Structure formats: C-alpha cells, structure tokens
Amino acid sequence: MKFRKLVFVSVLAIVLALSISAASDERKDDVNDATIESSDYSSAQGRWLLQTKRTRRVTCKKFPGICDAKGSPGPQCCKKKCVNILTDGQNCGKCGKKCKYNEICCKGKCVDPSFNRKHCGGCNNRCGNGEYCVFGLCNYA
Secondary structure, three states: OHHHHHHHHHHHHHHHHHHHHHHHHHHOOOOOOEEEEEOOOOOOOOHHHHOOOEEEEEOOOOOHHHHHOOOOOOOEEEOOEEEOOOOOOOOOOOOOOOOOOOOEEEOOEEEOOOOOOOOOOOOOOOOOOOEEEEOOEEEEO
C-alpha cells in the first residue's frame, strides 16, 4: 500500500513539473523582438489561410530605436539583440567581448568579484579602508 502511494505521488509530481514547464514556455515574452501579425489570402490557397497568422520578427538591426523602448534590456544593439554593454557579460564594454566564467561585467569592464576591492561580491560594492576582498567578502587583514 505504501509503495502505491509513493508511485502515485511521484507520478503526480512529475506531471505537475511538466505542466509548469510547458506553461512557462508559452508565457515567455522576448522583449528584444516585437511581433507584427499579418494574414495572407489567396483564392488558390483556400479559406483556412485566413485563420493562420504569420509573424515577422522586428530586430534592432533594422530598427535600432526598438532598444530604447520601455522594458528593453539595454540601449545597444549587438547581434540583433538589445543589450546593456555596461552590465552584460556576453557584451562587456563592446559587442562580442565576453567575460571569463568567474568574472562579471561592471561599468563595461570584466572584473572578478571574488578579489576585487571595488566590486567585492558584486558591482560597486567597495571594501573600506584597510579591508581586503576575500572570496567576495570584505575582511580586515
């Protein structure tokens, strides 16, 4: 009896996790791309095409002003995506400049937050006088 309950609960948990995952995929909204809907109709193709919608992606490469829109990740356009080159680890300071795996992008420069006194544990987190940054925490010597 306990085995059946265990199997039932585990199957229920898996189904719940899959449904949450599917629902979140449907709700994802890409801020970088705006969607323009249009429908085409040709008498030779039939009426069912009236019900289908074709979408075209508007990218910042063709329309750079889209990066200035409210909710945009940043004002710069890099590889057809709006980014903030002051904080983006894949485009730090300029398009295509990647920070190393242990570094973050602060003010357009790649820094190691584990040992940097000006960015200890995160951007703009300065250690005080006489303190050193050790593994992201400000400590006295």
